[in-house]
Amino acid sequence: MALLWIEDVVKDFGGVRALDGVSLEVRERELLAVIGPNGAGKTTLLNGISGVYHPHRGRITLGGLDITHFPPHRVARLGVARTFQNIALFKGMTVLDNLMLGRHVRMRSGIFPSIAYWGLAQREEVRHRERVEEIIDFLKIQDIRKRVVGALPYGLQKRVELGRALALEPRLLLLDEPMTGMNQEEKEDMARFVLDVSEEWGVTVVLIEHDMGVVMDISDRVAVLDQGRKIAEGSPGEVRSDPAVIEAYLGAGKRRA
């Protein structure tokens, strides 16, 4: 069963065709890796799903609902969470506040109970704080929960951003290069978290990642983009030995050189 259905999506930026008729199916509870050389259109694909950009052509369907032209906040309400290639945290706020913000769509309190901080609003805050603490424990960031995010080292910020996405209790989790810029130990931790989220929490994950070792290790399936087109799709083993993929990576190397 497909949770997410991407059909023939096209997205242009001025003269650049970032996505050129991409079709892709993300199955319920799978961990799908999307790989491809720089500028292949991977981030643009995530932006299309989460509503940051809207495609010029094609259709994106989530659980049977056409979300092609949904704004980001409506996509989020359907249970789609994501992280960004270059961290998009609320830097002036604490780790706790960032994670509590991750629960925004799961909370209800309006303005009047809020300012009175009476019964409902207070109980809701405490209840959601408990969920957030579970995520803090899971990610082992207990001792930084009251630290301001902007002052944390890069690797931890990446982890906090994953935490904020998890706080939404997503059905679909979109991760844009969560391990980039990390050392080996941090990478392993992050891979472990992503795998746990996928296998134990049953969350459907789309993972963009350049580290082939990690991709081959943890993903169920791999899709390969190159110059806005999907050139291959299949199990990690199949994709690795696909001549078109090898050509794309070597070719991209040559193009850059």
Add this chain to the structure above:
Amino acid sequence: MIHRECGVLKTSYAADMALYPVPLARWTVGAIAAAAFGVFPLLAGDYLLSIANLAAIAVVGAIGLNILTGYTGQISLGHGAFMSVGAYTAAILATRAGLPVWVCLPAGGAMAALVGMIVGSPSLRIKGLYLAIATLAGQFVIEWTINHVTWISGGVQASIYVPRPALGGLLIQSQREMYYFIMTVAALGVVAALNLFRTRAGRAFIAIRDHDVAAEIIGIHIFRYKLLAFAISSFYAGVTGVLYTYYLGIANYEQFTIVTSIDFLAMIIIGGLGSILGSIFGAVFLTLLPIVLRYVVEGIGGLFFTIPDVLNLITNVQLILFGALIVFFLVVEPEGLNKLWRNIKDYFRVWPFAY
């Protein structure tokens, strides 16, 4: 840091999330409240009380503007006008409909909130300088409307005299009675704002300020929350206008020009953007500044200049000092007096020990 003090118990998170989790801070706040409501009004004379009243009214307006500008990152040059909307709404309801203060006060706030939302609606598409100009336009349109529509302004010099407010048969007349009334409203305003920023909606405001793309990605409906920020902020402004009106006994649009808008911006810049305590510092500071300055310039200037020259000097020195302070806090200490206060507190927290 000790975390998860007593396991995952509701009570422990509730306690951790209290406004003042540390007992000493709770006592300090209690003591300040007791002094402000119990001791000060009994000891202070009319002059001191009148200054306190003006400062407390300014506190309400400064918190309101800080909610929008400091916390949500949306600038407004129209807050003076939003105050006048509150002022005239209350004045009209009080004089022509004979409504009591407990109706006029929230009604003035609500009307200002409505107008503020309309003026703030371009914030969907524009920010920064452009939003400043849009709200500036709002300021002038509102000023012009009040001044030219005689139904609103009451005709003669665009002024409406309002009777002294009464609460349950109790007439609020003297400076002391005014003090209790205004301080109660101001205290409610402070507590409401503190609560706002430890719950869902207030966090959403700050998120929009810090990173609007990320805010939308986590499900915050940016436009709705920007409008909400304008509404709440303008409600405070409206209430500020109503308080001025009852306090002065008159609603007059000249009280609420662009200069007022800028004064309040100066308060939150000097006090500290994105801080409730900073709003209080800024409001009190800018209320006291001209008074203190007057004494100083009169004292020193009187030795060298004639009286008309001294009066002239006061206005000019005030403007210069005012500008210099804004520049100083923008450039040197963007977190305002609030930051200076925190530095002092941090110093004394470990005092007299080095560690």
